[in-house]
Amino acid sequence: MKYGRIVGWGKYAPARVLTNDDLARMVDTSDEWIVARTGIRRRHMAGEGETTATMSVEASRAALARAGLLPQDLDLIILATTSPDYFVPPASSMVQDMLGAKCGAFQLQAGCTGFVYGLATAQAFISTGLHKNILVIGTETISRNVDWQDRETCVLFGDGAGAVVVQACDEPTGVLSFVLGSDGSGAQHLRVGIGAREVITPEVIAGGGHFLRMNGREVFKFATHVMGHAAAEAISQAGMTLSDVDLLIPHQANLRIIELAARHLGLPMDKVFVNIQEYGNTSAASIPIALVEAIEQGRCKEGDTLCLVGFGAGLTWAAAVVRWGVSERPFAMSLFAPIARARTQAGVTLRTAQTVAGMQVTMARHQLQKRAGKAVEVAKSAASAALLPLYTRVDKWHTRDKRE
Ligand code: COA
Numbered sequence: 092m093k094y095g096r097i098v099g100w101g102k103y104a105p106a107r108v109l110t111n112d113d114l115a116r117m118v119d120t121s122d123e124w125i126v127a128r129t130g131i132r133r134r135h136m137a138g139e140g141e142t143t144a145t146m147s148v149e150a151s152r153a154a155l156a157r158a159g160l161l162p163q164d165l166d167l168i169i170l171a172t173t174s175p176d177y178f179v180p181p182a183s184s185m186v187q188d189m190l191g192a193k194c195g196a197f198q199l200q201a202g203c204t205g206f207v208y209g210l211a212t213a214q215a216f217i218s219t220g221l222h223k224n225i226l227v228i229g230t231e232t233i234s235r236n237v238d239w240q241d242r243e244t245c246v247l248f249g250d251g252a253g254a255v256v257v258q259a260c261d262e263p264t265g266v267l268s269f270v271l272g273s274d275g276s277g278a279q280h281l282r283v284g285i286g287a288r289e290v291i292t293p294e295v296i297a298g299g300g301h302f303l304r305m306n307g308r309e310v311f312k313f314a315t316h317v318m319g320h321a322a323a324e325a326i327s328q329a330g331m332t333l334s335d336v337d338l339l340i341p342h343q344a345n346l347r348i349i350e351l352a353a354r355h356l357g358l359p360m361d362k363v364f365v366n367i368q369e370y371g372n373t374s375a376a377s378i379p380i381a382l383v384e385a386i387e388q389g390r391c392k393e394g395d396t397l398c399l400v401g402f403g404a405g406l407t408w409a410a411a412v413v414r415w416g417v418s419e420r421p422f423a424m425s426l427f428a429p430i431a432r433a434r435t436q437a438g439v440t441l442r443t444a445q446t447v448a449g450m451q452v453t454m455a456r457h458q459l460q461k462r463a464g465k466a467v468e469v470a471k472s473a474a475s476a477a478l479l480p481l482y483t484r485v486d487k488w489h490t491r492d493k494r495e
Contacts, residue, residue: 095210095217095225096265098417099160099256101153102383103146104135104370111246118242125246130346134249134371137232142176144185146252147230150379151190154226158256165256166222168196169212171205171229171375173283173404174236186228202281202403203342205229205375206253207269207411210399213257214266214411220259228254229375236283238302247344248303249371253379264416268328270321270409277313277406280306310406314348317408319355322400325410333357335396336412340385342401343367343377352400364390374403391415 110133111122125131137146147170155162168187175182181198201208206229213225230252237245257265284300285291291301318341326333339358341349346367353363364385373380378399385391393416400410 093217093220093259093261094263094265094267095214095257096260096262096416097255097413098258099154099156099158099254100379100383100386101150101155101157101254102380103149103153103252104380105137105141105146105250107136107138108133109136109249114246117239118245120242120246128345128347129247129371130349130365130367131246131371132368134369134373135251136234137250141232141250142182143170143172143174143230143232143252144176144182144189146232146250147172147182147186147228147254148189150230150252150254151186151226151228154254154256155190158224158258160224160256162190162192165190165192165194165224165226167194167213167216167225168192169199169209169225169227170196171199171201171209171227172231173200173202173205173374174230174232176232182230192226201273201375201407201409202405203344203372203374203377204401204403204405204407204409206378207399207401207409208271208407210255210257210266210411210413211269211271211409214269217257217259223259225257226254227257227379228252229377229379231374231376233303233374236301236303238299238304241299241302241304243307244303244305247372249373251370251373251376251380253376253381253383255379255382262416264414267412267414268325269411270325270328272317272321272408274406277309278404280309280313280406281404311345311348313406314344314402315351315355317402317406318342318348318352318400321402321408321410322352322356322398325400325412326398329396329412331396331412336362336398337392337395338385338390338397339363340378340381340397340399342372342403343370343381344372344402377401393417 111125115121168183170183170186172182175198176185183196183198187196199205199209209227213227216222216225232250233248234250237248239245283303326336333356339362341352343366349365353360364381366381366384370380378401395415397413397415402408
């Protein structure tokens with residue numbers, strides 16, 4: 092059997108930052124309340140031109156460069172998100188095109204749990220020998236679906252992206268086990284109420300139906316219960332016990348939820364990675380961003396056992412046990428890595444320029460068509476106005492002839 096080892100990683104956080112004090116100027120809240128109830132101090136907000144696709148590309152470029160791979164080396168791209176650029180097309184295909192990859196790509200929606208679902212899917216493709224290199228991304232531009240007047244939700248969320256390259260290997264490193272769960276009976280507790288069931292109408296928008304709505308207390312109860320259980324199940328499936336776990340990387344939704352889950356598991360907080368203070372809840376991006384920061388801070392050492400665990404809309408939950416092992420890449424490969432990185436970057440810049448140029452041409456064409464259509468309408472009405480006296484005269488003659 093093949094194992095899916097993580098050989099590349101990258102993250103992207105928008106430069107724009109919203110602090111608790113900024114929020115206190117927008118809604119009836121305070122820094123003290125937010126810190127005490129959630130642990131969040133700041134969150135990053137996508138700026139103009141930044142979307143799920145563009146942030147995914149940034150994180151993916153970093154992950155590919157770290158893996159020493161080119162986009163063309165990828166066999167599959169999985170993008171977990173709840174806030175894609177459009178309903179259709181999937182942002183995954185936009186990312187594939189902007190990267191210049193030549194492989195299948197699909198979008199995965201499992202709420203904040205999406206990245207762990209994506210990792211499990213990558214492992215399934217790899218273990219069967221179907222694919223060798225898979226890019227798994229978790230990205231959110233969730234700030235665009237948040238009601239900035241609803242203090243219960245707007246203080247919680249942030250934007251960002253995280254990506255990993257999962258590569259087939261023979262040694263038991265990478266994803267050793269995973270647990271996926273869903274309980275749709277709790278769907279109403281976390282939802283954006285538009286879609287095929289409730290189509291967008293001016294009334295729906297006026298009622299704020301297009302915003303993310305949440306029953307915070309119910310989600311809190313569900314999360315504290317499910318995080319510990321899912322992690323324990325994945326650890327046991329990997330044939331391990333809690334003492335084998337070196338680092339727990341939980342979904343960063345609320346510091347109190349994380350602390351309660353750790354207590355439930357009997358895991359000390361120094362074995363739990365927390366970065367919620369900087370990013371808030373970035374939904375599907377939260378676990379990959381935390382993983383990348385844990386690696387950057389030297390908290391994932393060769394041979395370490397990591398447990399990733401998340402929960403989210405659906406309601407869903409998932410956990411995965413990962414043995415950290417990025418065995419040294421061959422010398423020749425490390426020599427080529429900077430070249431690969433430069434090629435990736437040049438390719439991305441070109442693709443992005445092409446996409447933007449394509450969009451501008453389409454918009455210009457639409458505007459020209461619109462203007463031409465208007466000109467025809469104006470000419471038609473002018474012609475009708477000019478011909479009206481003539482019609483009237485002809486009609487009069489016609490009536491007179493008939494009478495005579
Ligand atoms: N600032 C100040 N007060 C706020 C507030 C805010 N931003 N948001 C809510 N409150 C108020 C409430 O209105 C309530 O007031 P009341 O007692 O007068 O009715 C009070 O604070 C306590 O509300 P409560 O819901 O009990 O707070 P809480 O301790 O449960 O914290 C959440 C609220 C939302 C932070 C918490 O429930 C939570 O984190 N839930 C899980 C959310 C989550 O993880 N969602 C994403 C899942 S992927």
